[in-house]
Amino acid sequence: MGGEPSGEFSVRSAYKLLESNVANPRAYTLQNIYKKFYKKLWLLNIPGKIKITIWRLSWNFLPTQVNLMHKKVTNNASYPRYGEKTETTDHVFRECPVTVEMWSELTFQHMLRNQNMDLEQWLTWVIEQLNPWQCSIFCCTIWAIWGARNKRIHENRISTSKEITGFVNKYITEITDDIEKNSVRLTKNIGWRFPPETFVKINFDGAYNGRQNLAASGIVVKDEEGRVLLSHSKIHQEIPSVFAAEVVACWEAVKVGVEKKWRHIIIEGDSLAIIKKCKSNSQDRLLIGAFIHDIKHKIETLKKNEEVYLEMAVPEYAEEQ
Template identity: 60%
Template sequence: MHKKLVTNTSYPRCGERSETMEHVFRECLVTIEVWSELSFHHISISQNMDFVQWLTWVFEQFNQSKCSIFCCAIWAISGARNKRIHENKVSTGKEIANFVIKYIDEITGCIDKYSVKPIRSIRWRYPPEAFVKINFDGANNERQKLLLSCSKIHHEIHSAFATESVACLEAIQVGVEKEWRHIIIEGDSLTNSKDRSLVGALIHDIKQNTVGSNTFRFEHTRRTANGLAHLLATETLRRREEIYLKMAVPEYAEEQRRKD
């Protein structure tokens, strides 16, 4: 109208009043029917509020679920207005409201279907028959097993990757010293290093201890299934006390041992 391109400013749906934001979303009889069908009674006829004030007021009145329906309805009313102009398709207030309800149901269904399910808690498992499992973890250096618990303190290890590598090597060496025939080396670390040369010697020693051997099998587990080894590692670091116990764990780890 300001650019003299049109002379008629009435709302195409009803032709009664000028097409303002207030009329489209609050005053038109079809819009009022939409709000009524969606159980938003009386929100279209509000006291002396401009459009932005009205939106703010609505969001303050209702919970998140109701506000989602409201926003979808605003979008649907606008879409119905465009279809009336460009496609000459006329929708009733009830039809628009039904579209909103169906659309919200579809959205909710998709959220339920693809929402991330909580990860089931994984606990420590006994190894297969004839196997001995050695669990290791690093807070500085540590590994623990069912037949003995042991931890050592190493100095000047500056990366998590190196710490876990030292712990793994120590676990392997325990298995070699005890001459167990079938051993599972199990830890919870997925730590990676951009420069593996930093721990190249450790990796070389690990390979040398296990190359060509059918004794060792390496497995990864979650932290929830490696609780005892993790506790021994962190407590050794905190207490500054090394341990080596046969058929036992330190007193502070007894509860975790029973839990595992």
């Protein structure tokens, strides 16, 4: 219940399960505006540490002096830049003169007009108004403001609005360049690669129809010169998930390799989770565990160039399944 398509239960599964809980329909994580906010945030091409900072801010989890005072970590709630003001998230990110000056230098000053909203509402409203590129700059700015605040406390380093703005512009340029370089690298790497000499390559993929619990597996085998040696597609019934469809497709690919008795084989698919499970030495207790076990056994058969044939019995590795 509430697990991943692979059948495993993870931290992400628990989060989704809590999010789907309708016991408190007024909780803002269940409202559409906040769902859109988080979806847009996680899709931004910015480092995870920045996204986490925004997420923490949206929940008022940042350790401002006021929050620390509420947790009885400190008895001083004053803002470290001036001393006489109380350090709330509102003051750090919207009211501080240096922050206001920064928003103006980055042409986000119009985003400060809705000061009547609390910070969480304002944050989601701003993200909704901006395009992905503007959102990236905005989020980096929030992260930089918080970073400058921490340096003021822990390193006694005071940054001006121009210095922080300069840092944001430089940082955005650097991560944009990295994204473009990686995109070019990925574009070059994407595509079918010829196998080494004397090898054949078996590519597999699966498609899934959830309404009818049907899956289709597709297999293409090519030699070192890219010539198609074999292509095969098959419909499978009573398949419970997309993940299971990919597992069955992998199983079909390995089975073809065993049946054709090619000496050197590369088996290639696009599901990293399946590849990891097939390489793992641990026992898989998922519903598709029998397939995973059989795949492992067939791979061993390929490596040893031997076959197993039993009457009225199954291999030892499959008994528990």
